[in-house]
Amino acid sequence: MSRPAMSEILAEAQRxxxxxxFAVLVWVDxxxxxxxxPVPFEVEGDTIGLPVTGGxxxxxxxxxxVILSRIRPRPQGGYEGxxxxxxxxxxxxxxxxxxxxxxxxxxxxxxxxxxxxxxxRAVPQARRYFELLSRIHGxxxxxxxxxxxxxxxxxxxxxxxxTVIPVILGAAVAFHEGSLLVPWLGLTLIAAALIHxxxxxxxxxxxxxxxxxxxxxxxxxxxxGSRVIQYGLLGIREMALLSAALYGGGILLGLGMVLFRxxxxxxxxxxxxxxxxxxxxxPPLRLAYRGLGELAVALGFGPLxxxxxxxxxTGRMGWPPLIASVPIALLIALVLxxxxxxxxxxxxxxxxxxLAVRLPARWLAVIYGVAMxxxxxxxxxxxxxxxxxxxxxAVAITLPMAISVGRALARFPEQPYALIPAMATQIRxxxxxxxxxxTSYLLSRWLGPGGS
Amino acid sequence: xxxxxxxxxxxLEAALVAEFTVLNERNRPVVHPMLPLYVGDGRxxxxxxxxxxxxxxHIRRNPRVALSITDPIAAPVERWGTVTIQGEAMVLDEDPxxxxxxxxxxxxxxxxxxxxxxxxxxxxxLFWERAVIAITPRRIFHWPPGGTGDPIVYDLTxx
Numbered sequence: 001m002s003r004p005a006m007s008e009i010l011a012e013a014q015r016x017x018x019x020x021x022f023a024v025l026v027w028v029d030x031x032x033x034x035x036x037x038p039v040p041f042e043v044e045g046d047t048i049g050l051p052v053t054g055g056x057x058x059x060x061x062x063x064x065x066v067i068l069s070r071i072r073p074r075p076q077g078g079y080e081g082x083x084x085x086x087x088x089x090x091x092x093x094x095x096x097x098x099x100x101x102x103x104x105x106x107x108x109x110x111x112x113x114x115x116x117x118x119x120x121r122a123v124p125q126a127r128r129y130f131e132l133l134s135r136i137h138g139x140x141x142x143x144x145x146x147x148x149x150x151x152x153x154x155x156x157x158x159x160x161x162x163t164v165i166p167v168i169l170g171a172a173v174a175f176h177e178g179s180l181l182v183p184w185l186g187l188t189l190i191a192a193a194l195i196h197x198x199x200x201x202x203x204x205x206x207x208x209x210x211x212x213x214x215x216x217x218x219x220x221x222x223x224x225g226s227r228v229i230q231y232g233l234l235g236i237r238e239m240a241l242l243s244a245a246l247y248g249g250g251i252l253l254g255l256g257m258v259l260f261r262x263x264x265x266x267x268x269x270x271x272x273x274x275x276x277x278x279x280x281x282x283p284p285l286r287l288a289y290r291g292l293g294e295l296a297v298a299l300g301f302g303p304l305x306x307x308x309x310x311x312x313x314t315g316r317m318g319w320p321p322l323i324a325s326v327p328i329a330l331l332i333a334l335v336l337x338x339x340x341x342x343x344x345x346x347x348x349x350x351x352x353x354x355l356a357v358r359l360p361a362r363w364l365a366v367i368y369g370v371a372m373x374x375x376x377x378x379x380x381x382x383x384x385x386x387x388x389x390x391x392x393x394a395v396a397i398t399l400p401m402a403i404s405v406g407r408a409l410a411r412f413p414e415q416p417y418a419l420i421p422a423m424a425t426q427i428r429x430x431x432x433x434x435x436x437x438x439t440s441y442l443l444s445r446w447l448g449p450g451g452s
Numbered sequence: 453x454x455x456x457x458x459x460x461x462x463x464l465e466a467a468l469v470a471e472f473t474v475l476n477e478r479n480r481p482v483v484h485p486m487l488p489l490y491v492g493d494g495r496x497x498x499x500x501x502x503x504x505x506x507x508x509x510h511i512r513r514n515p516r517v518a519l520s521i522t523d524p525i526a527a528p529v530e531r532w533g534t535v536t537i538q539g540e541a542m543v544l545d546e547d548p549x550x551x552x553x554x555x556x557x558x559x560x561x562x563x564x565x566x567x568x569x570x571x572x573x574x575x576x577x578l579f580w581e582r583a584v585i586a587i588t589p590r591r592i593f594h595w596p597p598g599g600t601g602d603p604i605v606y607d608l609t610x611x
Contacts, residue, residue: 020522020523022522022523022534022600024471024483024520024522026471026473026481026483026518027481028475028479028480028481029538031538032516033516033517033518033538033539033590033591034473034474034475034481034516034517034518034538035518035536035538036471036473036518036519036520036522036536037536037593038520038522038534038536038595038600039600040600052600053600053601054601054602055593055595055600055601055602055603056593056603063480064481065473065480065481065483067471067483069469069471069485069523071468071469071485071523073468073563077563077564077565078565082485084485086483088480116576119501119503119576119578119579122501122503122504122578123503123578125502125503125504125505125506126501126502126503126505126578126581129502129505129508130502130548132509133545133548137546141546141547141548143502143548143549143577143578143581144549144581145573145574145577146574149572149573149574149577150574152574153574153575153577221575231577231578233577
């Protein structure tokens with residue numbers, strides 16, 4: 001590193017650790033132990049001046065490190081703005097001071113590298129450490145999670161709202177028309193959830209095999225997969241068994257519903273849904289890799305689930321659930337779209353050409369805005385044409401959430417961790433809009449279509 | 453192991469961060485900010501995630517370490533001054549999943565939110581796979597408040 005750059009780093013480090021009165025001078029003392037000495041410090045260009053009197057001191061010309069740090073707890077827990085710098089150099093005495101001109105600097109600034117990113121970068125180190133531990137202790141040692149936590153993580157169960165919304169919406173449309181079979185609704189929810197979780201697990205398997213998850217430099221709690229394979233928590237084989245068990249359970253329940261409630265129409269919809277879920281990341285179709293992930297997700301978590309649930313409830317096909325599913329299909333596709341934005345670099349490196357990868361960064365927010373406009377327009381037009389209850393217009397109250405997501409996409413298209421709140425907001429937006437639509441059908445049944 | 457001087461114990465019990473130094477293969481100091489834990493048995497405990505385990509390799513090779521508490525805001529007991537502790541460290545990592553959990557109450561006294569985060573460890577699984585670093589102090593250098601010159605030195609190797 002050039003000296004001017006070091007002087008800039010020193011000046012910044014001094015400015016940003018101003019509340020901490022001491023630097024810590026570190027060296028190896030004559031007994032072979034590291035020694036620390038807290039000392040006031042001054043920065044002079046590319047040199048650190050340490051006014052020291054008495055006490056233990058490093059010998060003239062000894063290699064030393066000087067630590068400048070800042071950590072401040074937040075009253076509500078956690079820390080804000082953690083940062084530290086370690087400057088490496090050689091100590092020289094000069095007029096009652098120790099002078100250190102650093103030749104190397106290391107450290108961490110949380111505002112530059114968020115804690116989650118820091119942890120993710122260190123995963124290979126953790127994997128190597130488990131290998132060492134296994135050798136030292138003569139038995140396999142690997143990271144673990146309690147069963148419930150492991151299932152939660154491996155299946156990405158918190159995303160189940162994507163399934164719950166279309167299913168209860170389909171049931172609400174059926175209830176609007178006078179049919180509601182609660183036990184069958186429960187079974188539909190379980191079957192759809194099992195297929196969804198099976199899809200999540202198989203998605204991770206294929207993304208691990210393709211390398212898309214491994215090369216993702218910035219996974220977040222909402223994107224980049226469950227990472228149980230990358231973390232060494234589960235192997236591909238265990239994940240394959242889990243996926244097969246989930247799919248198997250979902251298919252068995254689905255066949256039961258075909259047999260007793262839905263007949264051929266439900267069989268066709270179910271088969272199509274299953275095909276989409278497998279083809280999402282599995283070869284040869286790999287829809288997500290071809291920019292068709294949004295379409296697959298919109299179909300699967302929109303009309304297929306909503307209409308399928310309606311068939312189970314009423315025993316017949318119909319247009320009303322298809323119309324009701326349009327806004328939530330768009331919204332769930334947008335959940336995927338927003339979640340793809342932080343993965344753009346990793347997906348592109350792995351050849352996973354998602355829609356977010358294909359679009360230039362400046363277009364991400366524009367496309368989002370157009371699609372969200374389509375959501376609200378679809379509801380407004382359907383309500384105006386009396387194809388949806390007028391109560392469904394309440395979905396408009398989610399508009400501020402959509403605006404905040406759009407703004408985040410416009411401001412941070414290249415900053416994965418800055419998008420975490422936007423990803424969470426989009427998931428809540430789908431949930432709230434879905435609940436409002438569902439409620440609108442219930443209210444319309446109880447109070448009449450116009451609320452009169 | 454006998455207890456440590458009162459001022460040093462007070463600092464260890466209050467500090468949210470300490471500078472912890474290990475020696476690398478070239479015998480050069482490598483410094484990490486760490487949360488020190490003290491349970492009153494005369495030893496100082498740290499826990500290190502396997503994610504940041506390079507320091508554990510260094511301790512295995514050379515157990516000589518030092519730890520200091522210097523930040524009066526992160527360690528809100530200003531009247532006790534600052535301290536440096538030299539000692540020998542031992543890595544306890546037979547069970548990184550649960551072998552450190554006995555230190556959780558001491559950790560929670562400093563960071564009350566930690567038990568909730570551990571309960572939801574599935575959200576950050578590798579961070580909660582941890583080794584314990586147990587430091588047996590050999591020499592303590594205590595600078596009383598305002599002092600940065602000659603420290604009070606406690607040599608614990610003498611008995």
